[in-house]
Amino acid sequence: MSDNHTHVQEFFGARAADWDSRFPDDGPAYAAAIADMGLRPGDRVLDAGCGTGRALPPLRAAVGPSGTVVGVDLTPEMLQAAVNAGRDRDGQLLLGDVATLPVRSESLDAVFGAGLVSHLHDPAENLRELARVVRAGGTLALFHPIGRAALAARHGRQLTPDDLRAEANLRPLLAGSGWRMTSYVDEDDRFLVLAVREG
Template sequence: MTDRWDTVLGYLIAAAPRDGVVAIDGPPAEAELLAERLRARCGATVVTGPVGDADLTVRVRTSRGDGRDDHAGAVVDLGDATWPILRHLDPALVPGDRWYASESQAFFAVRAAGWDSKFGDDLPAYDLAVSSAGLRAGGLALDVGCGTGRALPPLREAVGPAGTVIGLDHTAPMLSAAARRAAACAAALVRADARRLPFPDGTADAVLAAGLVTHLPDHDEALTELARVTRSGGRLILFHPTGRATLAARHGRTLDPGDLLDEPVLRAALSRTGWELLTYDDPPHRFHAVAVRI
């Protein structure tokens, strides 16, 4: 059994009520695999399939787009059975989000090396996302959750040679993959958690978060932390090189109107956390929202 399995089973055991019923729901082969491993390790009764009155339902997701995650206490990605990843754990079952950092890093670490070849065509969209956001020359621009650094060259272009560009990510292999691109545009790279940024209050002129905020467990906490480090009048660019509807369809899901990036939801979340939404654009080929720090 790999460390990954140990880690994921450990989180599920912490969430499973002693002597309760745990239902593992999802594609039968993967659900049975998880059930078998959980049975061997925990006192709860572990069954497969949907069970209405289970104490804990664990939904298994695979790469086949078969994962409906609604109402599950936990979601486990078994797209690669040698690299299980916990994708969701209801905070009512295990308070806090201790699980989140290890699981997010495990998810992105194995994707880092292939990221640019898989998504290389998106680079012009990053250029436009930054160039259209009204950043001023000479400032500090942060790319939070920078991944392989695809936004670093346009951020350098926007702030010019007198500005400073910093890419930040918590997944070490992503930063390794970003190193060459960062060096080429004189950007610094920092390994840190987006929820606890290692920068003083009000120092950034612009923050770009591409494909980041929806991954974080507490959206208000994340937007508040981005606001903390941004000066009054500074910009926040929320970006994804695919529109919300296109992305949902790609993952076999429908759009959730309560989703953070839905326009009214986002506008309200931004205004609660120190921002005002300036522009919002969500056609099939991109998601792009710009906010100003109040």
């Protein structure tokens, strides 16, 4: 396992137990972002880096009982917190890495990733792996419940031009990884990028 994996696991492992209580008001933001994905009943969707599974209930509501919801996360403690919250009822939870997803190629209709971009070890390669598992015309949603400026302020940082989530950086990164960006929203109370899997 790489140093980056170990670091990510330690960071989130230590925070898993009280993660949801630290961010209790994010539910409506998750639901609104998922509504914007245009999922249909019966769709197959992956929550990449699902954490404690906060997106799983709205994803299940969007795809209905005939749909498939899978949550993948690198951190066992996060998945355990998802089970403790009962969210395993809304989707199948898998311990795994977005660098090598345990999912068949072109088997999904959509991928949802909350707070994912800043934790990717190799963004171009990892986004390419997300593209691998999604059919042509499928959807990618990159989400954060607050915008870039608000997040930077929360961490006592300034936004810099090299920020991966800046539109000027993210658009070509996605394009080089099999995705075409279709919408970019960066407001105080939400960050949401939608992209379509190129054929």
